[in-house]
Structures are given as structure tokens and as C-alpha cells.
Amino acid sequence: MRTLGTALAAALALTALGAPTARADAPAVPDFADGFGLRIAQPTEVHSGTDFTLTVTTPQVSGPHKIRVFLPSGYAANPGKRWPVAYFLHGGGGTVNDAAAAPALRSDKMITVVPDGGRKGWYANWKMQDTVLKAANWETFHLEQVVPFIDANLRTVPDRAHRAVTGLSMGGSGALHYAQARPDLFGHVAALSGGLDFGMAEIRATVVATELNLPGAWCAVSSASGCPDYGPYVDSDAIFGSPYPVFGADRLWRAYDPAAPANLSRLADTSITLYTGDGDVVDAQTARAARTVKSRLDQLDIPSRLIDYGNGDSLAPTCNGGHNYGCWAPAFADYVPRLEAAFAATSATR
Structure with a gap:
């Protein structure tokens, strides 16, 4: 078993993409009203008539935060139609523009x-609220504020059968955790290359490394796309407390753990899809975690779908099996039509 210190080479690296520039003549998009603890902080960034970014503030998470929205092309032309919703959770070091x-x-x-998840928010309510980042209740922000805010401002179908949560890397563990924490909200979940098993020293090391902003020192050895910035240093116990399983000190890690059988049992009525490769040092660990989750779901008699594409040959020419969008983009190209079909099938039976 690797120690926590030597496991840092398995930490997840993701480089954020640049934000698009809003045009002065940008088309109109839906108006949003404050609510559920969220306040509109800046004018909406309009990238197109179906692609825009809101900026909101909330006492739950310090600082302004972005929410990017992609609408179907027929949204404006069908004012009486309601639509299912998929939430995408970005990875560590990422932004809403990664989508x-x-x-x-x-x-x-x-x-x-696509709500902002912070460079190292880990889709959790942090144990420490007095770090340099101040308020960090990411789970409350997303589940108790963003979801009802979207339902109130857009024409959604506001039930779990028509709502999905998806994510990759840090967002993969966040997606599985959110589906477990609020099965009343999400009927579908997909995790891509996720840090799913918090019982693994390598995954705990990943979280600690992002807290300390350590990946920049070594990520070039496992990433061809550059080294992400995980933001200011915070205490290694800031999010989940001590990672060491001594005298119950790691109780918050175990309570959150998306791979824990007690948490997985909450997905009995949820459509579950996992994707992973094993072509680099990072996805070698996410593959282990995904296989553990799949095995435990099987033991619980909970149906799930695991796509383990190994070195990437079976997925797409762009995929080398590694922790990158060359694999994640075609994985979503496989998943989204299946999700659309599931939404449509549910609507047809209503």
C-alpha cells in the first residue's frame, strides 16, 4: 500500500479553458430573478442565444461565482415546452467554461x-470555514440554491426523472456524492474518471494535494496539457478534516465516501453510469475506484453501467486512456444520447 505522501502522483490534473467573450450585439437570453439565497451580481455574459453565463453571489460560498447554461436550440421557439436538465460538475482546477x-x-x-465548483471545492461543505477562502459550503450552494434557482427561472421539468448530475475528475466524485445525498433530486448520474473511492490513499492524497496546491510541482510528469492552479494554500484538514484513519479522525472522509456501501445503497432507484480509462498514472487510480464502485453496486443488486475503455482504443481516436478531454469528450458523446433517450422514455410514459 502506498503511503499518503508517495501517492501524490495520482492526483487529478485539469486545465481550465479560456472564457468566451460576450458580444455587444449578443442576442437576448432569459431574464433571471434573485432567489434561494442567490443574487445576480453582474450582467449576464451572452455567448449566443443558447449559451450564457450568470454571475451570482451567496453567503454560502465566498466571492462571486459563475453558472454557465446551454439551452436547446428550440427553447425560445417553444415557449410552452419544458425541458429536462443535466448538471455538469467540472474537475479540479477547472471552471464553468470547461464544458x-x-x-x-x-x-x-x-x-x-454548469455551476462553478471552485478550483478545489470537492463538492462538499468544508469543515473549516475560516481559511483564506472563507465560506465554502459548496454542497449547500449547489443542491439547495442552484437547483431550485434554475427550476424557478427556466422552463424545466422539475423532478428527479428529468434531472441528471454528471461530472469528471473531482466533479465525478461530486456527481456520485450529490446523487447519493439527494436521490430526491437526481434520477441519473454519470461519473467520468472520478475520484470515487475515498478509502484509497491515492484519492485522499489527491484532495490533500489540491488543498496545499501541490500538483503544480509534479503534474507535468503526467500531463501534456500543463499544470493547473488549485488556488491559495489551505490547511490539509480544511475540507474533510484529518485524512488519517486513526481513532476515527477520518470520519468526515468516510461519511462523504461515494464508494461506501451505505452511500451506494441510496442509488437503488438511480440510473448510474461510470466511465474511466487506465492509460496514465491518474486514470490508473480512477479505474481502480470505478471497479470498486461497480463491484459494490453489483453486490447490492443495483444496476449500473461501467465503461472501462482502458488505453482508449475502444472509445475514440482522440483518446489515449488518460485523464483528459480527448477521452472525456467522446465519453460524453456516448452518454448524452443515452440520457436523452432515458428522459424521452420517461416523458412518454407520463
Whole structure:
């Protein structure tokens, strides 16, 4: 077993994409009203009539935060129609603009919402609220504020059968955790190359490395796309407390753990899809975690779908099996039509 210190080479690296520039003559997009603890902080950034970014503030998470939205092309032309919604959770070091690297997320059959998850928010309510980052209740922000805010401001179908949560890397663990924490909200979940098993020393090391902003010192050895910035240093216990399993000190890690059988059992009525490769040092670990989750779901008699594409040959010519959008974009191209079909099948039976 690797120690926590030597496991840092398995940490997840993701480089954020640049934000698009809003045009002065940009077309109109839906108006949003404050609510559920969220306040509109800046004018909407309009990238097109179906692609825009809101900026909001909330006491739950310090600082302004972005929410990017992709609407179906027929949204404005069908004012009486309601649409299913997929939430996309970006990875560590990422931003809401990362979703643009997966074209399949721009669906004409559903709304896609991409909330800011912080450079190292880990989709959790942090144990420490007094770090340099101050308030960090990411889970509350997303589940109790963003979801009802979107339902109140857009024409959604506001039930779990028509709502999905998806994510990759850090967002993969976040997606599985959110589906477990709120099965009343999400009927579908997909995790791509996720840090799913918090019982693995390598995954705990990943979280600690992002807290300390350490990956920049070594990520070039496992990433051809540059080294992400995980933001200011915070205490290694800031998010989940001590990572060491001594005298119950790691209780918050175990309570959050998306791979824990007790948490997986909450997905009995949820459509579950996992994707991973094993072509680099990072996805070698996400593959282990995904196989553990799949095995435990099987033991619980909970149906799930695992696509383990190994070195990437079976997925797409762009995929080398590594922790990158060359694999994640075609994985979403496989998943989104299946999700659209599931939404449509549910609507047809209503």
C-alpha cells in the first residue's frame, strides 16, 4: 500500500479553458430573478442565444461565482415546452467554461447547467470555514440554491426523472456524492474518471494535494496539457478534516465516501453510469475506484453501467486512456444520447 505522501502522483490534473467573450450585439437570453439565497451580481455574459453565463453571489460560498447554461436550440421557439436538465460538475482546477470542450453537452433535447465548483471545492461543505477562502459550503450552494434557482427561472421539468448530475475528475466524485445525498433530486448520474473511492490513499492524497496546491510541482510528469492552479494554500484538514484513519479522525472522509456501501445503497432507484480509462498514472487510480464502485453496486443488486475503455482504443481516436478531454469528450458523446433517450422514455410514459 502506498503511503499518503508517495501517492501524490495520482492526483487529478485539469486545465481550465479560456472564457468566451460576450458580444455587444449578443442576442437576448432569459431574464433571471434573485432567489434561494442567490443574487445576480453582474450582467449576464451572452455567448449566443443558447449559451450564457450568470454571475451570482451567496453567503454560502465566498466571492462571486459563475453558472454557465446551454439551452436547446428550440427553447425560445417553444415557449410552452419544458425541458429536462443535466448538471455538469467540472474537475479540479477547472471552471464553468470547461464544458465547452465536450460538444455533446450542447444538447437540443435538454438544458445543461454548469455551476462553478471552485478550483478545489470537492463538492462538499468544508469543515473549516475560516481559511483564506472563507465560506465554502459548496454542497449547500449547489443542491439547495442552484437547483431550485434554475427550476424557478427556466422552463424545466422539475423532478428527479428529468434531472441528471454528471461530472469528471473531482466533479465525478461530486456527481456520485450529490446523487447519493439527494436521490430526491437526481434520477441519473454519470461519473467520468472520478475520484470515487475515498478509502484509497491515492484519492485522499489527491484532495490533500489540491488543498496545499501541490500538483503544480509534479503534474507535468503526467500531463501534456500543463499544470493547473488549485488556488491559495489551505490547511490539509480544511475540507474533510484529518485524512488519517486513526481513532476515527477520518470520519468526515468516510461519511462523504461515494464508494461506501451505505452511500451506494441510496442509488437503488438511480440510473448510474461510470466511465474511466487506465492509460496514465491518474486514470490508473480512477479505474481502480470505478471497479470498486461497480463491484459494490453489483453486490447490492443495483444496476449500473461501467465503461472501462482502458488505453482508449475502444472509445475514440482522440483518446489515449488518460485523464483528459480527448477521452472525456467522446465519453460524453456516448452518454448524452443515452440520457436523452432515458428522459424521452420517461416523458412518454407520463
